[in-house]
Amino acid sequence: MNGYSIPKATLGRLPLYLEYLRNLSESHRTISATAIANGLSLGEVQVRKDLAAVSGAGKPKVGYECDKLISDLERHLGYEKLTNAVLVGAGKLGRALLDYDGFEKFGVKIVAGFDCKERVIQMGDTSKSILPIKNLKSYCKENEVKLGIITVGQASAQDVCDKLVECGITAIWNFAPCILKVPSGVLLKQENLALSLAHLKSQLS
Amino acid sequence: MNGYSIPKATLGRLPLYLEYLRNLSESHRTISATAIANGLSLGEVQVRKDLAAVSGAGKPKVGYECDKLISDLERHLGYEKLTNAVLVGAGKLGRALLDYDGFEKFGVKIVAGFDCKERVIQMGDTSKSILPIKNLKSYCKENEVKLGIITVGQASAQDVCDKLVECGITAIWNFAPCILKVPSGVLLKQENLALSLAHLKSQLS
Numbered sequence: 001m002n003g004y005s006i007p008k009a010t011l012g013r014l015p016l017y018l019e020y021l022r023n024l025s026e027s028h029r030t031i032s033a034t035a036i037a038n039g040l041s042l043g044e045v046q047v048r049k050d051l052a053a054v055s056g057a058g059k060p061k062v063g064y065e066c067d068k069l070i071s072d073l074e075r076h077l078g079y080e081k082l083t084n085a086v087l088v089g090a091g092k093l094g095r096a097l098l099d100y101d102g103f104e105k106f107g108v109k110i111v112a113g114f115d116c117k118e119r120v121i122q123m124g125d126t127s128k129s130i131l132p133i134k135n136l137k138s139y140c141k142e143n144e145v146k147l148g149i150i151t152v153g154q155a156s157a158q159d160v161c162d163k164l165v166e167c168g169i170t171a172i173w174n175f176a177p178c179i180l181k182v183p184s185g186v187l188l189k190q191e192n193l194a195l196s197l198a199h200l201k202s203q204l205s
Numbered sequence: 206m207n208g209y210s211i212p213k214a215t216l217g218r219l220p221l222y223l224e225y226l227r228n229l230s231e232s233h234r235t236i237s238a239t240a241i242a243n244g245l246s247l248g249e250v251q252v253r254k255d256l257a258a259v260s261g262a263g264k265p266k267v268g269y270e271c272d273k274l275i276s277d278l279e280r281h282l283g284y285e286k287l288t289n290a291v292l293v294g295a296g297k298l299g300r301a302l303l304d305y306d307g308f309e310k311f312g313v314k315i316v317a318g319f320d321c322k323e324r325v326i327q328m329g330d331t332s333k334s335i336l337p338i339k340n341l342k343s344y345c346k347e348n349e350v351k352l353g354i355i356t357v358g359q360a361s362a363q364d365v366c367d368k369l370v371e372c373g374i375t376a377i378w379n380f381a382p383c384i385l386k387v388p389s390g391v392l393l394k395q396e397n398l399a400l401s402l403a404h405l406k407s408q409l410s
Contacts, residue, residue, distance in 0.1 A: 011407045012404050015407060016400060023384070077406070078406070083406050091301075092297070092300060092304050093301040095297060097298075097398070100297075100398070102382060103402055108403070108406050171406070173401070173402060173405055177224065177228075179228070189404070191401055193302070193305070193307075194307045197313050197378060198224075198311035199220060200378055200392060201312055201376070202217060202220060202282055203216065203217075204392065
């Protein structure tokens, strides 16, 4: 079994199920589709269908075994093998992400940060190395890096993005507040924290 | 005119239009609905409908005047008056958010951070004050704080959330990787960066 036969939309929800199940207290040995659907504000039919694609159906009146469901989800998401990521732009946000240890349980390891400022490179207050940007290409090759995280400012984000693509990176997570252009075949996920906050404010009465 | 008669879904997209228009080069005096729709990967009909709700229709063959559209969007989103926000949990991510100056152009001002650790409070490496958590209630009252940002760990997130609600805060932006309970009438936006990354990884072939 691998994840490729699973629809993309389903695949996108699998990490959500996994996070939910991992956060359940240890007293839950089994869980029903209804409880998962309620917990995540999803439709029950959708939950049953999604989980059937990775772990078969739950048992009537019992539900799913949590441990088995967790390991099936992890296997389908390829979490047994960590994907290496690099981060470019070791400012405050970049350094916070470098030090965050919650990504590995989702199968991604940020192996190093890069910056062009000598001062930042020498600061050394993160758990991961911060290296000069000129070493990016050789580093990515040697460490089979597939994922790049952009935390530079808007002005240099497209440049950095182009560099990452040149280095063979196929998925980019962009925190700079601008819309980047990537060649087809390269995945791009925009993260705009200011927009999230703006969205929340827009609902405040 | 105010924002209350605009559907919630439309309201949620307004910051996106605003961000897009602000990022256009200054040579754009006017822009068509088609160009906006393409730039944001939205449907053209939806764009026309959304913008009609805040700024009337564009002129045939010319489109919308960028400056007018920007100021209409800002007015509808209430960006003329800043909403005060506090942040609780001044770790690396919290301090990065405290120092980010991109929120104010979306109408939100983080006025102070709070933490329970003496060491963090005295560090003073951010542009905003970090205050002891015991001052939260009086501070929120004095400064008419309406929005709270949670950047503590999972274990204390619900406690902090309850405290913020007690302080009269009606919108919460939560970065802790757990699902919080809030009373009805309080808005909650979950931000799970690990899930975003997991979602990107799940699409990597």
